[in-house]
Amino acid sequence: MAALTPISRTPVSFYVPVVAAAGAVAGLFVGTAQGSSLLGVVLGALFMALIALVATQVVKAETPSRWGIVVLLGIAGFILGGFVAGIIGALFGWFFGWFSFWLYEGRYRAKVAPYLTPGQVLWHFTFRVICGAILIFLITPILVVMPLSFNAEDFFTFTPEMLRFDPEGYSLKHYRDFFTNADWQQALANSVKIAPVATLLSVSFGTLAAIGLSQPHVPFRRAIMAILISPMIVPLIISAAGMYFFYSRVGLQGTYIGVVLAHAALGIPFVIITVTATLVGFDNSLTRAAANMGAGPVRTFFKVQMPLILPGVISGGLFAFITSFDEVVVVLFVGSAGQKTLPWQMFTGLREQISPTILAVATILVVVSIALLTVVELLRRRSERLRGMSPG
C-alpha cells in the first residue's frame, strides 16, 4: 500500500513513553518467568525507554542500531536462560529496534488516512493488536502440545534437553506407541468404522428433513424443527443418560449399531441447519420447471436440487463427522469396551496415566484435520472454476 500521509519525525516525549509501555508488557512476561512480575514491568519499561533513546538520539543510524539491539538482547537472554532464551531475546530485540524507529520516524502514520485524529490512529493499531492477541490465545494451546508429543520422557514436561534443542531430548517413541499399541489401534479402527457411517446417516436423514421442513405446507414445522434440533441444545449428558436407558431396553446398548445411531442423532441437527440455510437461496420454480419437463420427484431431487444445495450438505456432513469423531460423553454411555473410540481412549488415558501418546495422537488428528479441510477447500475451488468455465 502506498503512503497515504506525509510523515515527519516525532518528539521524544511521544515515542519514548510508548516504547516504555511496550517494554513493560514484555517485562511482565520475562519477569513472571523469572519470578518477579513487578520488577519485570519496571525494569522492562526503563530498559526499553533507554534503548530507544540511545538508538535514536545517540547512534542515530538506523541499520547498525537495530542490529545492535538484536545482539544486545540476544546476549542478555542467553545469560538469563541459555540458548532458547537467547533466541527469544534476539527476537525481542528485533521487535523493539523496529518499533522504536517505526515510531521515531513517524512511519506508523504513513499508511492510515490523513484525516484521522490521533485517537483514531491509536484505535486503528490497538484493534490490530487485540486481533493478534485473540489469535495467539486461540492457537497457543494447540501449538504447545505439538513439541511435547516428541518428548523422550513419559511426562507432559519440557525437559532441559528439549529446551537446549538437544536431539537426545526428542523421540518418536510416542508415535511408535500409537501405531503399535493394540489398544490405540483398536480405538482408531472403531472411530474410523463409526464416524463415516454415522455421518452418512446424519446427512441422508438431515437433508431429507431439511427439505421437508422447508415446504411451506408442512404442519407444525417449527415444533418439528425444534425437536429435531434438540440434541444440540439439551446438555449432552442428559441425552447420553436417556439414550443409555432406552438403548439398554431395546438391546442396542453396547453394540456397534447403537453407537452409530446415537452419533447420527447428534449429527442430524448440524446437517438440518446448514441445509436449511442453503435452501433459503434455492429457487423452487426450478423444481416445478423440472416437473414440467417430465422428471419425477426423485429425479428432480438428484438432478436439480441436490447439486445446488451440495455445499450445505457437505459442510453439514463435515460437522456431523467431526461430532462423531470427537465425541466422548455419549459413547461412554452407549458404547461398551468393544466400541472404544479414540476420544474414549484419550479420556481414560488422560485420567489413568498422563502419557504423551495422547499428545502424539492429538498432533496426528490436528494434521489430518488440516489436510481434510484443505482438500475440501481445494475441491470446492476446483468445482467453482470448472463451473465458471462450462458453458451456461
Added chain:
Amino acid sequence: MKLAKTLMASTALTVAAGMVAADGHMANEMTIVSWGGAYSNSQQQAYHNPYMEKTGVTIINDESSAEAVAKLRAMNEAGNVTWDVVDVVAADAIRLCDEGLAMEIDADEQLAAAPDGTPASEDFGDLLVSDCFIPQIVYSTTFGYRTDMVGDTPPTSVCAVFDTEAYPGKRALEKRPINNMEWALLCDGVAKDDVYDVLETEEGQQQALDKLATIKDDVIWWSAGADTPQLLADGEVVMGSTYNGRLFSVIEEQKQPVAMLWDAQVFDLDGWIIPTGLSDERKARALDYIMFATDTQRLADQAKYISYGPARASSAPLVGQHADLGIDMAPHMPTDPENAKNTFLYNYEFWADYRDDIDAKFQAWLAQ
C-alpha cells in the same frame, strides 16, 4: 443418476457393514473392567494372556473402575449388565455387596487352594473383607519426594508434609478426606492408636482440618493417580501422595529424581467382584476366570510387572524379579518389613460410617 446410485450403493453397504459388525459380537468374549495404565498392563501379562491362551476366550478391557459403582447401578437399573468381572477397591466392593450388585463368593469352594493344600479362606486370611470380594493385591498410598528439592536432610517422617519451613514448596494431596485426616491428626500429636477415636468427634474432625489448613496454601489437590507422578516429574511439587506402584514407575522405570517416604503409608486392598445379574453361562465363565487368576502362582506373577504385594500369604515367597528391569521386587513391596515399620490399614468400618459426613465437611472446608 450417477449420484443417486452412489448414494444408494453406499447406504446399502452401510447397512450391510452394520449387520456384519453386529454379528461379529461373539459369545466367546468377556469384558473385564480395571483401572488402565500400568496396572491393567500387569493384569494383561499375568492373568489375561495366559487365560486367553488356555481357554480361547477373548478378553476385552474396559478401563472404568473409577466409576464402577455408578455404572453398575445404572446397568442394574437398565437390566443390562455388560461387565463380567470388575476390579474395584475394597471399599467399593463392600458398597456393591451391600447393595446386592456383586455376587457372594464362597472362598473355599470357588477359589483355588494354595499349592500345599491350605484352603483359600486361610490363605487370604483377614484380607477377605467382604463376602463378595476376592482380594488381589495390597497397595499403599504413600508419599514420594524430589531428592533434588529437599536439601541435605531428606524427610523420614510423614510430618515433613506439614513442615513447610524445613521443606518449602508445594505438596500434592488427594482431594478427599480419607488418609489426609489421619496424617493430619498423627502430625498434630495424636497417638496412632487414638486416631480414629479422635476422628469420630466433631472437635477431632475440626482439629484435623485445622492442621491441614496450616498448609492449605501450599497444596495442589489431585484426583487421578497419574497427577502426582506428573507433578513430581515437573518439579511442581516437592512431595506428594499417590499409590506406591505409581511412584515405583516414576523412580525405577522413568528414572526421575524421586524417592519414597514409606512412613505412615496406608494399606488398601484391590480385588475382583462378579456383578449380579449375569446369565448362567457368563457367570460360569467369570467364576472360572477368577479361579484361574487368583491362584498362588498368578498373584505372584503380577508382582513381576508392578510393585503391589500379592494378597495371598502363599504368593509372597514366589515374588521374583521385575520382568523388564530385572531388579528384585520384594524390597519395593509396601509389605516389605523395611517399608512397613509404621503403617495404617484403611479403616473400612470407620469410613463406611463417617464418610458422607466428613466428605461434606472436607469439601466445604476446601471451598472456603
